[in-house]
Amino acid sequence: MKKQTIIIITVLTAGITASFLIWNLNSVPAITYFPTDKQTSFEYANTNLDMLSEKTVDTYEVLWNISSKSDRTLYLRQDASLLFVNGVLRGIRSKWEEDTAGIEIKEKLSGEDSSYFQSISYHHGEVHYPDDRIKSIHTMTYDQLYVIDSPNTPLESFKVPKDDYETQWSTLLIHTTHQQLLYSWKQLINHFQINNESYLAVPLTRLYKYNHEPLPSFTQDQTNQIIGQLWEGLYKNYILTAKNIEEGEQLNSYIPIILFDKQNKHLIVLYELNGEKHRLIQQYPDFDD
Template sequence: MYKKIITLLIIIQIFIFYFIYEQNTMETITYFPKDPHVTMAEASSVVELHNNKLQINVQSKTNTPVQLRQDVFIVFIHMYVKGIGNIWKENIDELTLKQSISITKNSTIDVLSYHYGEVVREETFTSIGKMSSTSSFFDGDTIRNRTTSNDEQIKKKYMHKMNSILQKLQIDPSLYHTFPLIDLPLYEHIPFPNMNQHDTDMIIGHLWEGLYKNYIIPMTEMKNLEKSLMPLILIDKNKEHLLVVYTLNGKEKILRQNLHPN
């Protein structure tokens, strides 16, 4: 009887660990400390015309297979969400994701992707993450790169809309360093204001975890994405927190993340 109980307890423990690991490797992005041995060897987001539609091509590859690979992307047209893509696979290094969406003449296009890998060694979890993005313009015949003046005009209109939202939410933008989500990949190479790159990378990893759970997943359950304005990132000048302000189905939302740089 005693041996049966011990055997049963062992089976239960194995099942619990398996369940936790399976839950962790489900369709999710979780920040863990950066893995020192795994790198994102390739990461790209490319758009092209295919059968009169906009085709988004997202691809990434780690230098070695890892326990979980996941890529997610968001397409913005005129700074509003137009489409979302997500793919995940276990014990693999390379992912390819393609999606087509309808597009009209004189459309501004922004695509932002996050390429993620989760590594497990002897029950120790680490992760790797990298962003890629592309910004372009569809004139009705071809897709071309936007000029600096185009970008300035687009962001000016965007910030006009966002300032109205900030005012409604009683958020004072002068207390923050602000930028639209599409600019986030810039900070893989330069740190946030008054921070170092190590802290910036850690904050970005946690930020994508929050965005995935609170922004991307809810949007996958929505029928109408086109009322969802691109998120605005606000980094507190006192380095205590950051805010993500966005809209879902026309409703204002705030995501808050505490900052604890070393």
């Protein structure tokens, strides 16, 4: 009982000392959705979170790695990734290159205390054809990492629990994170007076499942277009806005929630940046042939 109490107190009071990671995005072009190119694909796309080592007695290092490669050189390749720790935004990375196939981003960050790391990435490529025809490819990847930093046990990490001990820890970390997120999302829904029963609610970190699972009442191709245009809006309104927050000011933001209209007309993105509540509404498109 005493050990359980220590575990709960440790999680509830956990602080993350990871530096807030926002890439200098001044020269990064906007992500723009174009009709899907059926002749081009990704050879691979990955997001990986791994604990490297115990940095000091009180801290550890985590490697955040994003990589992707298209099956041929494209006019423009771009990857964007978001990292959340215990549901709180702790990093944004974006990289673009012209006339290339591959993109790789690596970042080390320090953390302390038991934590639940989640990262979702959007991998994008523009394919330019003669007569100014432009098409695109895109996919999403996700990874998670549980780090257990308890005073009574050795430091350890895992992605999927393999025994009762890890299952108890993952359940505790997910529960405390989810309770915090539910409170944040409820505040946003009430603020904008949204009837949540009219929407399918999906956290941003769960969007990757729609790589191969269509949204209700839509085909996979239509879903791909909805998600592609959603990321176009997320990049412009969430990622770049977060970057533009005054330098030196600590950024506070939880995982955004995506609301898909059950009448199949539009979607809403709800998020908060440093106490300011935002709502992004996107009408569903006229779908590509």
